[in-house]
Amino acid sequence: MKSSTYTLLRLGPHHFAHLRAVAEGLDVGAAAERYLGIEHGHQAVTAHRVVVEGLRAIARRRGDRDWRLIGLLIRAPEAGAKPTLEDFVAARELDGWSEAEVLEMYAEAHPEDQRAQRRTRLRLRQLELLKQLEQASSETPQLTDRLDGWLAPEMAQRLERTGLLLLGDLHDQIQQGGRWWSGIPAIGQTKAQRLRDHLYALLPHLAERKRHFAAAVASTTAESRAGVSSSLTPLSSPALPSSSSPVADVLEPVAETDAGAIEAWVLARAGAPATAKAYLREGRRLLIWLQTEQRRGLRQMRAEDCRSYMTFLAHVPPQWSSKANVAALSPGWAPFRGPLSVSSQQHAVVICTALFDWLVTVGYLSRNPWQMVNRRLGDDQAADALDTRAFTPEAWAEILRCVAAEPPSPARHRMLFVLQFVEGTGLRAAELLGAKLSQLKPHRAGWVMQVYGKGSRNRVIAVPSQCMNALQDYLASRHLDWPAATPAETPLLASALDPMAPITYPALYQTVKRWLAKAIRQSALPPHEQTTALRASPHWLRHTFGTRAVERQAPIEAVQRQLGHADPRTTMRYARTQIDRLQSEMEKAFGGESSNGKA
Template structure:
């Protein structure tokens, strides 16, 4: 699909029905820009005209090689309606690619294209001949795109290269990703939501029905053999996830009488575990998610409940997490257990797999201690996953000083708005305080107080633990500017109940975690696209999020000489080794020592 920047490299390795639909629409009077947008997935005027000319030239060449005299009618713009202003002959010839025609031929075609009023009937006949010629040529020159066609056959070469680099080799690969929904394009460079929607529209022109949802065809308790037969037959096997039916209890279920856990089912046991052990709402959501995934896997894949799982089943689940089948993945915004929903949004990273196993193993340990289960099968398997080979040890989630300055500078250059002022506050305040996203959205102005001539704030941290964080001058200045932008008085006189981070519509209404995440992510994506950065800098910060602000605080504080224990207390790390991840001092000592030994 051509874009503005790729207009000169329009890919026309094959002519499809959508190309002929475009030419017929133009012949019927639709503008080139409008027709290209509708049938070729193009929006920019320059790209539309370039793509139109490429289609016309390709079809003319094919018709001429076939000896079809109607090739002259392909792409010919026919006017003649009352009130039309006729272009100059030279301009008209250039616009239609006829510069090398003889003067006599040009004059004849020009008279046919712009006839006098008395020739209106003849003009209509010429247009009809053009439409008939296009339909006849379509029968011999058009090739219907097939799902198994390579992406490169139908898409612009540069775009095709980016899609292929991210695993979209065939049209059906792209169709399957689009059908799952969600942000399928987020890993493809130079493609945002707007361009992704154009790609989807173009794909629907190539393969009608490309945007339809993948229909669930499997029963909730489908056996592996049934799933295998469906996959072998080429059927998309997406289970309908439903735990209304409880798999039978296994031999590991303890006697019910007198146990500390009063649950009568796995679902009730999970809820009691979450209520007893989750220290925050975010932790509760994570616990429920991982427990639900294990319950669904056990029920759908092997028809077992928690009390029937063995050590071999635990190993099988760990293998399952390493390569989650496509039928278990859905990016559609659907409620759990509703059609189109699946437990996973994509393949898990090694860190996510490690977290999942730790959580379900702790769940089973709790169920054993409470008397719900007799043994914990997770204790019998090796749960160590090692380090992620795909993650470089020198990678960081902190913005480099030059990147940070460029991003902040670009956001500052944008027109003033409530959203911009909030984003600038988040950048400067979080860089100086290192608060987590959850701590930012839960904080109130009453949490900030003057202490010893400076300011500090109470933070409701991880695990519902409170700590005191310093609020340095940079953070205070950013807060003062943000309060003024919200129309509130200075901190000393501002309403104590006002949130630290507010909604754009109400200065006294808090913002949710999802809104905060999307605000930061949206601004950072735009800044990374337009700020003066190198390609390497953009790639290194491509996955930045609100949590990068916290890492930037820790890294910058240690770089500027803040003691490790001070940074640890500010960030609320229970283990100093966590804080040491932000420090480069050890690496510098290592480099200095080896340079002293082997340097010249």
Template sequence: MPRRAPVVADDVRTLRLGPHCFAHLRAVAEGVPVAESAQRYLAIEHGNQAPSAHRLLVERVAAVARRAGDPRWRLVGLRIEEPAGDPPALDAWVQAEGLDGWSQAEQLQLYQARFGQETPGEHRRRQRNARLRAHQRSLLRELEARAGEPASPLDLVDGWLAPALTEVVRRLGVLTLADLQARIARGGRWWLGLPSYGPVKAARLARYVQLLLPASPMPSWPVVTAGERLARYSGAQGLNRVPRGEGGFTGTDAENDHQAVQAWIAARAGSPATVKAYAREAERFILWCVLERQKALSDAGAEDCRAYMDFLAKVPDRWISRDNAHRMAPGWAPFKGPLSLASQKQALAALHSLFAWLVQARYLGSNPWVLVNRKLGDDPQGQGDDIGSRAFTPAAWQALIAYLDQAGDTPAHRRMRWVCMFASATGLRAAELIGAKVGHLQATPGGWVLRVHGKGRKNRMVPVPTSAMGATWAYLASRGLTMETAAPETPLLGSLSGEGGVGYRALHEAFARLVKQAFTGLPEAERRRVQRSSMHWLRHTHATRAAEHGVPPDILQENLGQSDPRTTARYYRAQLERRQQAMEDVFCAPP
């Protein structure tokens, strides 16, 4: 394991003498251990580096005092310690005991009763130490005012961070202190990309940046203003509203935009996941309208729709949550982070559907989204529209099965082997796999089928190939079950405890662990590609292999439970490796 390079002299000599440096010297003067203070104020993580860093910093600050002709320069870094075993100073003891309200004579009497009578020599020593500390504090304040450099958000990180850390954060696009502060304020696991950093070290670095820029808070999302403006711009008198009682029947009784959105969700959302997605996108658009455009949803026009598309492409930092706060509570914001191109497309599709429904219900007079070009194209950093790129190649699939065959006969490995074999042979969605029961399997003259209640609340019969049934019989036997003895409601995918089924999160985490372990023998490029795979790749693999072997599109569409044939048609585009080989065969073959 590579070790972090130790702090060298230049690491401290090149740092700016900012307020953090003088805060460290004051803390050490008050008795804070050097290692603890260096970690808190100088962002030095390793305790064995703290003494040398402290010594070099003392030399730099003392040199400032010498150049100014100040005879007190020797006080910089001087440790004024009470002899071991001596009682604490009277003032410190009074404060620690909470005796501030007592008279001085009473305090002295209690102190002497606790620690005994102080000798004249001890009294003189304490008075001398108190004077030295006062001179030391005064000197550090004067030197900070004379030589201290206050940090600015526009300062480059060079000079404020150690060179090794500076080099790392610059590779992440962090050039200034403002960039680093914005990355920290965005919340979440903002330290990803910093080697050997975790939550503890990240919290210390965040406190260090806060020390440098204490008066530069990030703009927060206006929770209070949002509540007030939502009431003001309710849409009850929206410019695009169809007047009630005019032009015949209306399809909703909604009196304002919020009620109209709830009516749309109730009428069109077919699953809890769709309800959540529709509510999220509608709320974001309404909040953007009232806060950024000072209008209601039912006032929005084509210009607003176009501006919202630009907003989604680059969501401002203040619209991104920095805390795990409840909705509309301090620290909350409508977005959890910047949106991917796929998330932007999903948001626009939901809003177009919302406005189209409101027009059909005669709540709105027109749909401004039809006047806007909503095409976003492909992600320039993505894989394009090649859905086959999210399927395991034959080489990767062989590596996965070989690993499961050799990984050992444990309940976890037996379960994951069945998941891979069954899901890739049937093309089930993860939710459908979790919901499958023993009683849903049926024998027919043509073979086995699985009764599925899938997306859109639609029922379908999915053929189960012999290989998948063989894996199922073996998996049930490993759980002490058979098709004949198992109760019809027994989940096909069982928990490791032997009781009940599993949830999506447990299945997702188990598959993620499998992916990390199974592909170590693949070439580097292929391994990087499959490391981002998920459970849904098994469904893509099923569809891609079926298309490559000539399964007719209508059969595959029915098998997958897809309502739009255009979605199924995407699987009939050959995987990139097969296209490359085909071109090699044509253009590189000998004449």
């Protein structure tokens, strides 16, 4: 077995904790594993000896005459079988004797153990010397300290080879959560846990911060929820009230705590599970921040707190972020998953403002401090304005050509239908997955479709002839005669194995990704266009509809209605993406003869 080394470069509180534990009787191996962060049990004796020798050298230089006591194993006196003085008196029936006479007889019967007394005095001197040396020589580890000053050389070198040089680097790595150690050679879960424990032994304030943070999280879910009838579980989406559950029964009274008020708001205003999840997440993030950073609750929040929270969202500290998807309150968990984009920051502010508006309306708060600050963040300067997440006409044509050229199969027929139908309707993936033939209706010379879409809202969309032709071909490939002999509840999009069975979103996502990637790689597109198109997801088909519709001069209000956008500003982004038209018009104005001043 390769011999391991342990070098004492800097003295910290953990070294003295190790020696005190040994002095109190803890096994050297257990103490070294707990306080010195050793990797293997066979290193314990070496590590202990190095600490003892290093501290003895410091004590000798100081002139401490008790330096030899450092590391000396002084057994505590064993508890003898001496009776108490009262028992001694009772046993010998000495009630009539004087105290002096009783003490004299007790001393003769049970003489003091001089060696035990000496051991007791030596242990007290040993512990006192450790205390004095710790006050004089111990350093407080800092996040900016190098790892090789506080860890065993083998471990420090292993971490440095992965780019971790400072204690702060190791702390940031641990904060990622999940299997944060996976990139470090020869480190498994057990060693990783030991290393983490050792780091927090060196930097106990970080461990205290994590415990304080966990307590704040727990308080947002474990507070009394008087007046709130919900089945919310910690950090999960709420069970929304059914249509038969009147909201008034949930909200009267609203709540007695901030956590309860947030849950009541979610129950009252969230119209879908995804919305409830987003509302609950943002409400709890705000409450945790208020409790841990500002030491106040929702009722005490001020306008300056709103501005501070917006700054916080723009620069989420590392300890608030866990990049891995770990369970709530487990090691590495935090309310965020990393830095927020500008759009995510704006979304959080909008939700928080809506929360406070509702709390004012129901009387839980007297005012909304968010109404006193400028909540607009503007555009993200780092965003790529050319990234429309829509296929160019050239890429779209190549995709259709490549898919159509594949041998006939149920999967190919389905993919052609998805591409042509969504390009002409702009349906969301969930809307397409839930669509049935009964939703298609003839109207005048064409067809329309009633869609049950986002926000649990119905809307009617136009179904152009391109889409109807694609649907007829797809139904024929499924051996369905529509509209004559096909059940009205037949799904528009079906399994490749069963023409009457719908498919799930994961199945649709994987199918679209696989076919698109295959078509793009087989296409004649330039490499840079292939790279862009390979990032595509099913939602790109909806963006492609919006972009093509605006390019072909469809009115914005018609595109908005077809897409089901509640806000026309959402639809206007497709108009802003018409760079080709912009280039053409500006070239007409300033290119060629116009640029020479000719009429």
